[in-house]
Amino acid sequence: MVRMSAEERRESVIRAAITEFSRGGYNGTSTEAIAKRVGVSQPYLFRLFPGKQAIFLAAAQRCCQDITKVFQRASEGAEGEEAVQCMGDAYQALIAEDPEKLLMQMQIYVAVAAAEAVGDREFGESLRAAWMEMYDVVGLATGADAGETTWFLAYGMLINVLVSMGFKQDHRVWVGFHEATQSQEADKE
């Protein structure tokens, strides 16, 4: 058993929480499962965080930040359509190497809806703010073209959904997506 500072532990908890919550969702994930993955006793989580929701929130914010950073780095130095292309490539790479971030996104969306349904306003507010950062980074890259930003995010959301639903790469639902990529490339010429 390795001893760590509370701050380092919180870090590992957040990483473990992303993995677990992305699979099971908020209600389908026990704090026990997270603790096991961290390699720490379950009650100790409540020393590091005030409660389960706080763990989810931290994991969700981290996840949004990570994706935001991916877009930020990918679009650095580029502008307009070229930047969009770079971000698209970066997102596809992210799917391949880190699918849990993508699933976590979906979990965030339904968690906000659930929180809102029971009158918990603050939770959703925090996550909308995190999401807006991502939105604005994409917006900046497209040269503040709201239509193009929306287009980009829409395709991203469809990808999230298709991956969540478990459609394999060679399934026909992906065909239209490839066409779109090609036609976008065709536009550039």
Next chain:
Amino acid sequence: MVRMSAEERRESVIRAAITEFSRGGYNGTSTEAIAKRVGVSQPYLFRLFPGKQAIFLAAAQRCCQDITKVFQRASEGAEGEEAVQCMGDAYQALIAEDPEKLLMQMQIYVAVAAAEAVGDREFGESLRAAWMEMYDVVGLATGADAGETTWFLAYGMLINVLVSMGFKQDHRVWVGFHEATQSQEADKE
């Protein structure tokens, strides 16, 4: 207390389940809550359905069918871009009058991911089939243009996400969406 045939009761259960599951998701919804909404005792649900998952599955399939029908009716008699326009209008109307169908979609996506994660293959298979019916109806309306079908669904998915996240109608995330609608109308002229 009204007596009903088992078949009628199952119907009410499905409707109630859509409402409850759309808010709380699979794990966040108790069978008790569904039973209360139906106006029936909780154990009786297990006479009508073999288990909780079967209730969710029935609700999910019904939800997909309903949306499929909305697209089918909206696109009847039209073709190509006109049909797409009609379906888009129909979807917006659906959001306004029946937002739970939209939230339920999101719940389906994460439920499939969760089932797949624990090795339950059959559950996801059923729901992918239901989803593909909707895909094909949209595909048919666009004249089997996979790119356009994908484009249409992508915007639909982004709408689902933005609504789930609780962004109000006048929030700036919706701006790009309006622009896209306008530019699509401009394309037609």
Next chain:
DNA sequence: GTAGATAGTGATTGGCCACTAACTTTGTCG
């Protein structure tokens, strides 16, 4: 009316889970 089927309930149970309280171990510094 009574027999069989169909619709429905009350009570219960075993398991899980978020969270608490009280205690132990390990590092650090004068």
Next chain:
DNA sequence: CGACAAAGTTAGTGGCCAATCACTATCTAC
């Protein structure tokens, strides 16, 4: 060393929840 703090654990509690069992009420057809 000894004392204080920070990291971490074990044991336990109260509440919820899916599912079962045994039972009751109502309808239908002879």
